[in-house]
Amino acid sequence: MFEKSTWIRLPRNVVVGHGVLDQTGEAISDLHLGGTPLVVTSPTPREVAGDRVHRELAELGETPEMVIVEEASFDEIERVIDVVEEMNPGYLVGVGGGKAIDIAKMAAADQGLGFVSVPTAASHDGIVSGRGSVPDGGNRHSVAADPPLAVVADTEILADAPWRLTTAGCADIISNYTAVRDWQLANRLQNTEYSRYAGALSRMTAEMLVENADSLKPGLEQSAWVVVKALVSSGVAMSIADSSRPASGAEHLFSHQLDRLAPGEALHGHQVGVGSILTAYLQDGEHGEFQNIRSALATIGAPTTAEELGIDEDTVLEALTTAHEIRDRYTILGNGIDRDAAREAATATGVL
Numbered sequence: 423m424f425e426k427s428t429w430i431r432l433p434r435n436v437v438v439g440h441g442v443l444d445q446t447g448e449a450i451s452d453l454h455l456g457g458t459p460l461v462v463t464s465p466t467p468r469e470v471a472g473d474r475v476h477r478e479l480a481e482l483g484e485t486p487e488m489v490i491v492e493e494a495s496f497d498e499i500e501r502v503i504d505v506v507e508e509m510n511p512g513y514l515v516g517v518g519g520g521k522a523i524d525i526a527k528m529a530a531a532d533q534g535l536g537f538v539s540v541p542t543a544a545s546h547d548g549i550v551s552g553r554g555s556v557p558d559g560g561n562r563h564s565v566a567a568d569p570p571l572a573v574v575a576d577t578e579i580l581a582d583a584p585w586r587l588t589t590a591g592c593a594d595i596i597s598n599y600t601a602v603r604d605w606q607l608a609n610r611l612q613n614t615e616y617s618r619y620a621g622a623l624s625r626m627t628a629e630m631l632v633e634n635a636d637s638l639k640p641g642l643e644q645s646a647w648v649v650v651k652a653l654v655s656s657g658v659a660m661s662i663a664d665s666s667r668p669a670s671g672a673e674h675l676f677s678h679q680l681d682r683l684a685p686g687e688a689l690h691g692h693q694v695g696v697g698s699i700l701t702a703y704l705q706d707g708e709h710g711e712f713q714n715i716r717s718a719l720a721t722i723g724a725p726t727t728a729e730e731l732g733i734d735e736d737t738v739l740e741a742l743t744t745a746h747e748i749r750d751r752y753t754i755l756g757n758g759i760d761r762d763a764a765r766e767a768a769t770a771t772g773v774l
């Protein structure tokens with residue numbers, strides 16, 4: 423008997439383009455949400471877009487509230503949940519980078535409310551996904567939440583953000599190559615459920631970005647457009663899979679471990695980019711995809727070495743040899759690689 427079923431949850435409105443921040447109210451009105459909005463933002467994104475979004479929402483009729491978050495942590499999520507319980511909003515609007523958006527997403531999911539994503543940086547693919555990713559002591563929780571009801575990505579704002587945030591988003595997408603390979607490996611070795619549709623979409627997104635790497639330039643709104651469209655597509659792949667598997671393999675485990683060992687040192691996307699070079703080498707050796715990944719990262723100006731990440735040799739080797747402990751997700755790292763193998767991968771790829 424056929425018993426399979428799937429439930430793909432996607433945003434209803436994805437609004438991307440020049441000046442679309444001014445259409446935030448319209449994109450939200452179209453959702454027929456009731457009640458007072460709560461804007462969740464962080465210091466710089468507040469200046470760049472949060473206050474504007476706040477003013478625009480006020481024109482919808484209800485006076486919005488605003489909460490400013492400082493760090494990606496469960497304590498901050500709890501603080502936002504406290505605000506929600508106190509003011510009883512109708513929905514949340516996350517305005518910022520991954521930190522503000524993840525916190526809004528997870529607080530909204532906890533309280534059974536809808537949420538709208540307004541990214542101010544094209545820095546990672548959580549802007550559209552239905553998952554939150556939050557460090558918690560020595561662990562990292564990739565938590566199922568709900569995808570945003572709407573995404574409003576203004577390319578004028580994204581192009582104005584520091585270029586390193588955009589190159590981080592590019593690297594997060596490029597890392598889909600190794601994530602999909604790890605997912606296929608887990609499917610073959612551990613019978614992990616694999617979606618060919620999500621895998622193909624994720625890989626195609628990475629390929630499109632690599633093919634366009636030459637044309638991605640700081641300050642060009644066209645570049646922000648290409649990157650944000652890729653981030654949307656990668657987030658959709660995660661929604662189709664109902665898992666971050668299409669976009670998170672061993673390179674992400676490595677990055678999560680760096681977050682623990684060297685907190686705040688480098689951006690998520692930059693860490694996974696370097697992790698992807700290492701992972702590709704472990705997957706295929708010196709004749710595999712690692713050279714293409716490294717040269718695409720170098721072309722856009724993303725870090726390809728530990729030094730460019732600002733992370734020392736010992737920390738890189740420690741992260742690579744312990745990354746498998748981060749969570750129960752089978753990857754090319756298996757039950758762990760030893761320090762000599764880690765050093766060999768890091769030197770052969772030029773990461774060290």
Ligand SMILES: NC(=O)C1=CN([C@@H]2O[C@H](COP(=O)(O)OP(=O)(O)OC[C@H]3O[C@@H](n4cnc5c(N)ncnc54)[C@H](OP(=O)(O)O)[C@@H]3O)[C@@H](O)[C@H]2O)C=CC1
Pocket residue numbers: 464465466467470494518519520521522524542543545546547548549551553554555556557579582583584587590666689690691
């Ligand atoms: N849910 C998911 O699937 C995913 C979640 N993540 C999570 O997202 C977070 C990383 O996201 P990331 O965006 O790199 O980090 P942040 O949200 O911390 O943003 C990085 C920095 O950029 C600043 N910033 C944001 N927008 C602008 C702008 N327009 N102009 C100038 N500065 C700006 C922020 O300022 P300020 O300090 O004021 O906020 C911050 O200092 C991590 O917590 C990670 O775990 C990452 C990938 C996927």
Ligand SMILES: O=C(CO)COP(=O)(O)O
Pocket residue numbers: 546547548553554555556563564594666669670674675
């Ligand atoms: O960063 C992500 C995808 O790019 C999310 O992945 P995690 O599930 O590893 O947190």
Ligand SMILES: [Zn+2]
Pocket residue numbers: 546547594669670674690694
């Ligand atoms: Zn990522």
